[in-house]
Amino acid sequence: MSKGALLVNLGSPDSTDPKDVKKYLGEFLMDERVIDVPYWARTLLVKGIILNTRPKKSAEAYQKIWWDEGSPLIVLSERLQSKIDKITSVPVALAMRYGSPNILSGLQELHDKGVDEVLIFPLYPQFAMATTETILVLAEELRKEHFPEMKFTSVPAFYNHPDYIRTLANSISEELKGVDFEHLLFSYHGVPERHIRKSDITNSHCKIDGSCCKTASTAHQFCYRHQCYETTRLVAEYLELKENTYSVSFQSRLGFDPWLQPYTDRTIERFGNQGMKKLAIVTPAFVSDCLETLEEIAMEGEEIFHEVGGKEFTVVPCLNDRHDWVNVLGRWIDEWAYQKPVEA
Numbered sequence: 001m002s003k004g005a006l007l008v009n010l011g012s013p014d015s016t017d018p019k020d021v022k023k024y025l026g027e028f029l030m031d032e033r034v035i036d037v038p039y040w041a042r043t044l045l046v047k048g049i050i051l052n053t054r055p056k057k058s059a060e061a062y063q064k065i066w067w068d069e070g071s072p073l074i075v076l077s078e079r080l081q082s083k084i085d086k087i088t089s090v091p092v093a094l095a096m097r098y099g100s101p102n103i104l105s106g107l108q109e110l111h112d113k114g115v116d117e118v119l120i121f122p123l124y125p126q127f128a129m130a131t132t133e134t135i136l137v138l139a140e141e142l143r144k145e146h147f148p149e150m151k152f153t154s155v156p157a158f159y160n161h162p163d164y165i166r167t168l169a170n171s172i173s174e175e176l177k178g179v180d181f182e183h184l185l186f187s188y189h190g191v192p193e194r195h196i197r198k199s200d201i202t203n204s205h206c207k208i209d210g211s212c213c214k215t216a217s218t219a220h221q222f223c224y225r226h227q228c229y230e231t232t233r234l235v236a237e238y239l240e241l242k243e244n245t246y247s248v249s250f251q252s253r254l255g256f257d258p259w260l261q262p263y264t265d266r267t268i269e270r271f272g273n274q275g276m277k278k279l280a281i282v283t284p285a286f287v288s289d290c291l292e293t294l295e296e297i298a299m300e301g302e303e304i305f306h307e308v309g310g311k312e313f314t315v316v317p318c319l320n321d322r323h324d325w326v327n328v329l330g331r332w333i334d335e336w337a338y339q340k341p342v343e344a
């Protein structure tokens, strides 16, 4: 058998034209694992309401962060893939869950290189139904339909993997070297609270309260909230951060349902109102900088902080195509290719 890996990230619109943004958001938000309501209700909500208003607003946001080469998320993912592909012993392709290049074209690219055993590698440190799970489900559907002879293995969420924690912690200390800050905020993409309960394999553990995510449970292998807190705890431990000098918040909510709290925008506002002047932010749910880090945090977040009296607002870039991150991912892929376990 011949092996290869497929890195999968979220995806972006083809351009900042509202028509392309509408097409992308339509594919993204009609995913039953993203807006997880019955088909008729999702159609009404997405096609009847969201797609009539959001694409124009989102297109304006994308215009603020777009690069000459295209979407930052895609360009950064391409750079990552190309650097990893150069150091691994097996071919490495790239796909997006929504938009292009899609998962089918990524599998086709590997198939054309003679690959029949694929490592599906969702580029998400923390598991979520709306990210990791939807990638694995779609990849399996495509395998059955187009490449029934292919064998798949997948990389589980790596939120607590020592290599990931070390690389993230080192990137934070390098980026914040010489930066004076009072508090480090770990801002993760949010999910509706309902998603946490749906992913609870015990059906009873995840209460989204002060203690469930700290109490050991088999539910945690699929609990996004636990995994976000655990990444934070491990990085804080690695960097020897003092209690109360760091905290967790959740960004990018959509709609009126309760999402994981505390919300990032309100947290930034509260910090400023309490007199904080120097804030640093890191966004560990994203391995590549994207709209949510470059616009929502670095632009909107900074504006909110300044409006409430904050002075210095420092954003730690995502791991992107950092040399040490490329080496970690390349090594994980090669360890799999040579049948060694991915776990440390």
Ligand SMILES: C=CC1=C(C)c2cc3[nH]c(cc4nc(cc5[nH]c(cc1n2)c(C)c5CCC(=O)O)C(CCC(=O)O)=C4C)c(C)c3C=C
Residues within 6 Å of the ligand: 010, 011, 012, 013, 025, 034, 035, 054, 058, 071, 073, 124, 128, 130, 131, 189, 190, 191, 192, 195, 252, 254, 285, 286, 289, 290, 291, 292
């Ligand atoms: C990091 C993990 C992500 C989770 C979990 C996630 C869940 C989620 N997202 C939406 C709605 C939107 N997300 C949007 C952008 C976006 N989301 C992620 C990652 C996660 N989303 C990324 C990396 C990006 C940026 C994409 C880019 O092109 O740079 C958007 C589009 C932008 C906007 O209009 O604000 C929406 C909408 C839901 C409903 C959801 C549910 C769990």
Ligand SMILES: [Fe+2]
Residues within 6 Å of the ligand: 205, 206, 207, 208, 209, 211, 212, 213, 214, 223, 225, 226
């Ligand atoms: Fe929990």
Ligand SMILES: [Fe+2]
Residues within 6 Å of the ligand: 189, 252
């Ligand atoms: Fe999102």
